[in-house]
Amino acid sequence: MARILSGIQPSGTLHIGNYFAMMKKMIEFQDKHELFCFIVNYHAMTSLHDPKELAENTLAAAMDFLALGLDPDRCHFWTQSDVPEVTELTWILGCHTSLGLLERSHSYKDKLARGLTASCGLFTYPVLMAADILLYQANIIPVGKDQKQHIEITRDIAERFNLVYGETFVLPEPLISDDIAVVPGIDGQKMSKSYGNTINIFEEEGTLKKKVMKIKTDSTPVEDPKDPDTCTLFALYRLFADENTLAGLRERYVKGGLGYGVVKKELLGLIRDYFAPFRERRAALEKDRGAVAEILKKGAEKTRAVAAVTLDLVRERTGLRYF
Numbered sequence: 001m002a003r004i005l006s007g008i009q010p011s012g013t014l015h016i017g018n019y020f021a022m023m024k025k026m027i028e029f030q031d032k033h034e035l036f037c038f039i040v041n042y043h044a045m046t047s048l049h050d051p052k053e054l055a056e057n058t059l060a061a062a063m064d065f066l067a068l069g070l071d072p073d074r075c076h077f078w079t080q081s082d083v084p085e086v087t088e089l090t091w092i093l094g095c096h097t098s099l100g101l102l103e104r105s106h107s108y109k110d111k112l113a114r115g116l117t118a119s120c121g122l123f124t125y126p127v128l129m130a131a132d133i134l135l136y137q138a139n140i141i142p143v144g145k146d147q148k149q150h151i152e153i154t155r156d157i158a159e160r161f162n163l164v165y166g167e168t169f170v171l172p173e174p175l176i177s178d179d180i181a182v183v184p185g186i187d188g189q190k191m192s193k194s195y196g197n198t199i200n201i202f203e204e205e206g207t208l209k210k211k212v213m214k215i216k217t218d219s220t221p222v223e224d225p226k227d228p229d230t231c232t233l234f235a236l237y238r239l240f241a242d243e244n245t246l247a248g249l250r251e252r253y254v255k256g257g258l259g260y261g262v263v264k265k266e267l268l269g270l271i272r273d274y275f276a277p278f279r280e281r282r283a284a285l286e287k288d289r290g291a292v293a294e295i296l297k298k299g300a301e302k303t304r305a306v307a308a309v310t311l312d313l314v315r316e317r318t319g320l321r322y323f
């Protein structure tokens with residue numbers, strides 16, 4: 001049985017890119033594997049400094065996961081900062097991480113280019129992520145393509161540590177599905193909380209409609225054939241449609257005579273239907289936030305027990321345990 005682990009940043013409202021690339025897979029794994037799923041609020045702090053928003057987003061992310069079917073009794077589900085052991089391991093790993101490795105991080109360079117402050121936390125973000133993974137000796141990490149390099153950095157750090165102190169950490173593998181490696185946003189760029197181009201999972205009805213109608217398309221006239229493979233609208237449609245419906249749409253694209261407005265209306269219906277069964281539970285959770293916080297606290301207790309075992313070994317191996 002593999003140990004599967006992944007985290008999500010509460011840096012904004014969770015969107016369908018997060019859902020298809022990560023949350024959906026995690027929820028499916030809870031039946032067959034040992035699952036570790038958490039909300040990485042320390043990571044979100046690299047970009048978010050509004051205390052109310054951070055707290056609100058953390059609880060909202062937890063409610064989203066629970067509403068979509070994550071069962072805290074069948075997995076480890078917690079908030080990163082409730083297991084402070086991770087910061088101790090971050091320090092230890094940081095002392096075994098070369099600056100060069102972090103300087104090569106695409107994600108760091110991208111974030112600087114987008115105007116984020118180059119804080120120490122932003123720079124060492126991958127070390128905290130390595131600690132997240134290695135602390136729980138996880139084998140498989142389901143993420144979107146943008147996180148691949150972070151898993152490679154984690155492996156580099158673990159390999160170096162194992163070389164110096166003897167086999168200590170499991171080397172993790174990323175799990176990235178090719179078909180949904182990058183979910184596009186309504187503007188055609190990668191859908192991201194920080195680009196303002198998201199369709200949120202529990203989007204309010206009016207906003208959902210507005211956003212779907214705004215999805216960027218090219219200016220091919222209605223009667224002309226269209227290219228499904230370069231079309232943002234088609235890429236989003238395929239996430240929700242079954243195989244037959246999708247094959248049908250592909251034909252309609254290639255044949256010509258299809259207006260994008262029609263496809264948008266169909267997509268709107270598909271998105272609505274897809275998330276409808278989860279809305280009631282999401283609303284119920286919203287009314288009982290105390291219970292949600294309690295689930296996270298209990299999850300953290302359960303998870304700390306696992307963290308303690310690894311940290312004990314690390315302290316022994318490194319000489320931090322001196323007697």
Ligand code: ADP
Pocket residue numbers: 007008009011017018019021022142143144145146147180181182183184185190191192193194
């Ligand atoms: P965001 O870019 O919106 O802040 P996160 O960095 O919190 O998203 O990502 C959480 C998880 O969702 C990661 O595994 C990430 O790879 C995945 N993810 C986020 N956006 C997308 C997307 N547009 N397409 C595919 N995966 C995505």
Ligand code: TRP
Pocket residue numbers: 005006007008009040043128129132133141143147150
């Ligand atoms: N960096 C990841 C992201 O932005 C979130 C994350 C933090 C994570 N720690 C993790 C993902 C550990 C997987 C495993 O999406």
